[in-house]
Amino acid sequence: MAKVNVSLPQGTRDFGAEVVRKRNYIFNTIKSVFELYGFEPLETPAMENLDTLMGKYGEEGDKLIFKILNNGLENPAKEQNTREGFEKILQGKNTNAITERALKYDLTIPFARYVAMNHNSLVMPFKRYQMQPVWRADRPQKGRYREFYQCDADVVGSKSLLNEVELANIYATVFSKLGIDVEIKINSRKILAALAELCGGADKMTSITVAIDKLDKIGIEKVKEELQQRGLSDAQINIIEQYLNINGTNDEKLTAIKSLLGGNENGEAGIIELSTLLSYFVPLTSHLVVDFTLARGLNYYTGIIFEVKAKNVQMGSIGGGGRYDDLTGLFGVLNIPGVGISFGVDRIYDVMEELQLFPANVHTGTKVLFFNLGEAESKKAFELMQQLRSKGIAAELFHEPAKMDKQFKYAEKKNIPAIIILGSRELESGTLVIKQLASGEQQTLNWEELTNFFA
Template sequence: MKPSIPKGTRDFLPHEVRRRNYIFDVIRKHFRRFGYQPIETPVMENLSTLTGKYGEEGDKLLFKVLNNGDFLRKANEQDLANRDSNKVVSQISKRGLRYDLTVPFARYVVMHQNDLSFPFKRYAIMPVWRADRPQKGRYQEFYQCDADVVGSDSLLYEAELTQLLDGVFAELGLSVVIRLNNRKILAGLAEIAGLGDRMMDMTIAIDKLDKIGADGVRKELEERGANAGAVDTVMQFLGVTDLEKVAPLLADSPVGMQGIEELRTVFDTVRQHTVSNRVEFDVTLARGLNYYTGCIYEVAVDTDVHTDVKMGSIAGGGRYADLTSIFGMKDTPGVGISFGAERIYDVLEEIDGFPADTAQDLDVLVLGLDEDSLAHGFGLVTRLRRAGHHADLYPKTTKLQKMMKYADQRNAPRVLIIGSQEVASGQYSLKTMATGEQTKVSEAELMALLG
């Protein structure tokens, strides 16, 4: 059998895992710095938990898990005969792989509300699954790195999350544009365009602007039943780039003006403190998930700095007024962000942005030239490891050239060569691989050198 893996998934080589861990470590450090606490949720959730939370498009991308055992036993024979896949799926599948980390978090909060202190700030770094068409920067299995706070409607958290986004990307050495909008502004647009009952149709179309262009959005709005006047109003609105120029257009919409005021507060708070990246208003930002109700975020690579990078959003998020109410816990507002680790990895790789030390997982590789030296080397490596150093031992004696090739393949920065003379004298040959320089060191000197 020819080995293979499902489309949209990937294997990772050791150097790729180290680079991914570098990204996770930076993000985790900032999550903890801002006071977020770690939680974990199951890979699978009940489909009743997941469906209806991600909009029409999102529900189509859910991975369903077949029921255990004879899963067709409870399927309706007539539905099977009619090949009614929607009805059959609901009968043979009660669980699904998580689509994101936010909806499971809302379920978690409701189930554990008596064990939590509110406002509750959590982070999670875990994989999610979406049955999307694989392409560059888009996979069916990928990691999300989320930070959310529930139990407060304070706009200080919107400003805080903006700072968190900025801090992570600054440390990663990646220049980005942090774009903000507010779903209430979009609700106001739907209201003045006469699309109040079709807001989701409107936001789904707007959310595709960067993929299908203005003509594509116009066509999709028309296909979703918007009349010419409504389409013209939406398209004119999308051409405004200044928050203060949007305000007069929404003067007759109370909900739209509330969105304007909320964004003003967030921008005013953020601007009182230094940020490393651009933070901008973007009226075209829609984020087509059903549960967002207030401020929404999207982060993209700053192509003015990284001119050759072509990548979609690499982080995003937003406020949800009452996501937990669908699980029976009302009046629990929240706001959160999510980093797209896979896309961040691809961008850092493209711009050669990973630190050099992510290529290494060893401090030193020890080579024994004969059996006695190999046994001596095993004892030395044991002491190095107990001292906290990353040390390894080539497991047998062979040609030095072959062992040095292995050292190169392992990206070992230093190689310690032990022969009978080194064992007798206690002075080992230490080679620095980058320069080829070779010196004699004692065990104590080696320990001090490794730090």
């Protein structure tokens, strides 16, 4: 048989038991906080209709949508449309002759589509969380994958800033529980809208935010070059540079932005939003930091925006989100305001791994291994093992009679903390020997004492 070259698609990964347990630790921590704050679970399909997604993420985002080839392209009746469709694809255009569906880019737009389809039956405000994979045709690198999980929490049907306050505190609570020291950056798209108006008009908003969103990656000089290429004048670019250079404490930044925006209506509304959020926030190990360079290049944000960065590690954002008061309007359902945040689980995992933040017991699945020392002995061991399992204690019986050394090695490789020896002597006396592998400590128990020992 010829050797098969087996590989994974670039930007995707397999997860073994050890990694899955660590990831589940993150998922369960986030989920517990979502539930604590009254959010309900939701799942949407892996794929959406292409027109549901296109045009919702801005110019840069649309390029990263994974399109799905239509099924049935081998149908002779479709052959001519298929040829013409491929020609359009090669020209960078979309055509339903080739593709009508796509893998979801994030969880927010599918959620907006769900709300638009079901708003008459939802109790408002509707608070949902969602924990599912998404796909982006990005260039794979550290902390950036083509398939990755997002964990989102959103509230729709309310304009109250208390929602932003709660979401900020969810971030703080989750990262405190995970032991990650983070900086929760905040800004308001209203302030960015005011900046655009100061630089010639609202039509400059997208050009400015897309360029500013790249500041961390390309630096101020490259941002200025991009703004120039997008048609902004030197005077306008100078105003944006002043804006980007605002620093100091949160209060000092808010004072400086008041001075720069000079009474602009959008600017004043944005400043009120930030001030309100800061006044309600209850800091744990994390703090809110006003950051006017924060833009988040997605077009649907309208108010407060968030971005979370881990301290003491080189990594992109591990969370982000914001207010989107007209998102369902994209699907013809008006006047349903919303706000949401997202956790980047894959990056959170990388941060925790690098900083060695996972608890030691996260690796453990099976709590105890019964040695297999013969047919009669294994039958009794199986009976006792089922008693433990009925009490919720994870247990295994080694699959066949084997040398003690082989069974010890199995337990060690699987990080099983305890083993139980039930040989011919123990079978006669109604006892068993429990040994803790980490300490080497062992003791003899009667069979009746076993379940209480692990209780």
